[in-house]
Amino acid sequence: MRHAKCNFPTNYAPPRGNVLLLTCMDLRLMDDIVQFMDHDGLANRYDHVVMAGAALGALGVPAPGRIQVYPHWQTTFLDHLDAAVSLHGIEDVYIIEHRDCGAYSKLINKTFGTSFEEQRRELRAHRRHARLLGRLIGARKATIKVRAFLMDLRGDVELLDW
Numbered sequence: 001m002r003h004a005k006c007n008f009p010t011n012y013a014p015p016r017g018n019v020l021l022l023t024c025m026d027l028r029l030m031d032d033i034v035q036f037m038d039h040d041g042l043a044n045r046y047d048h049v050v051m052a053g054a055a056l057g058a059l060g061v062p063a064p065g066r067i068q069v070y071p072h073w074q075t076t077f078l079d080h081l082d083a084a085v086s087l088h089g090i091e092d093v094y095i096i097e098h099r100d101c102g103a104y105s106k107l108i109n110k111t112f113g114t115s116f117e118e119q120r121r122e123l124r125a126h127r128r129h130a131r132l133l134g135r136l137i138g139a140r141k142a143t144i145k146v147r148a149f150l151m152d153l154r155g156d157v158e159l160l161d162w
C-alpha cells in the first residue's frame, strides 16, 4: 500500500554506489520497498534479489538444529551477489526483513504475536538472521557494507543494528 509518509531511519549515510537489495517475496510490501529505496536515493541503482524470508532464505533456511532446509537457496544468493559485484560494482547490500513474514511460519514454524514482547522477539529473530547473512557476505567479499532493516506492514522501516 502506498502511503503519503512512512517512517524511515535516517541515522546513517546512504550508499553512493550501486546496491544489492535482498527482500522477502511478500506481495504486500513491494511498493513500500520501492518507496524506501527511492527515499535512500537509490532509484534504479539496485539489483533486487527476492527470496522467501529474506535473510532466512538466503541462509538456506536454517531450521532448528542448524540443518538447512534449502541449502541451494544460499548458493543462489551468493551467485547473485557475485554477479552484482562483477556487473554493477556493488559495494553495499541492503537486507530488508519484514514483520508478519509467512516464510517464518511456513518454513521454520515461527510465529509472532502483536504484544510488545512478541514484537521484540520477532525483531530479534530477524536481526539474528540478518547478522548471520552479513557474516556470510563478509566472508565472500570483506569490503561489502551490509545494512539490515525491518519493515512493518505499514511500510515503516527501522534499522537492525548489531
Ligand SMILES: [Zn+2]
Pocket: 024, 025, 026, 052, 053, 054, 098, 100, 101, 102, 103, 104
Ligand atoms: Zn516474508
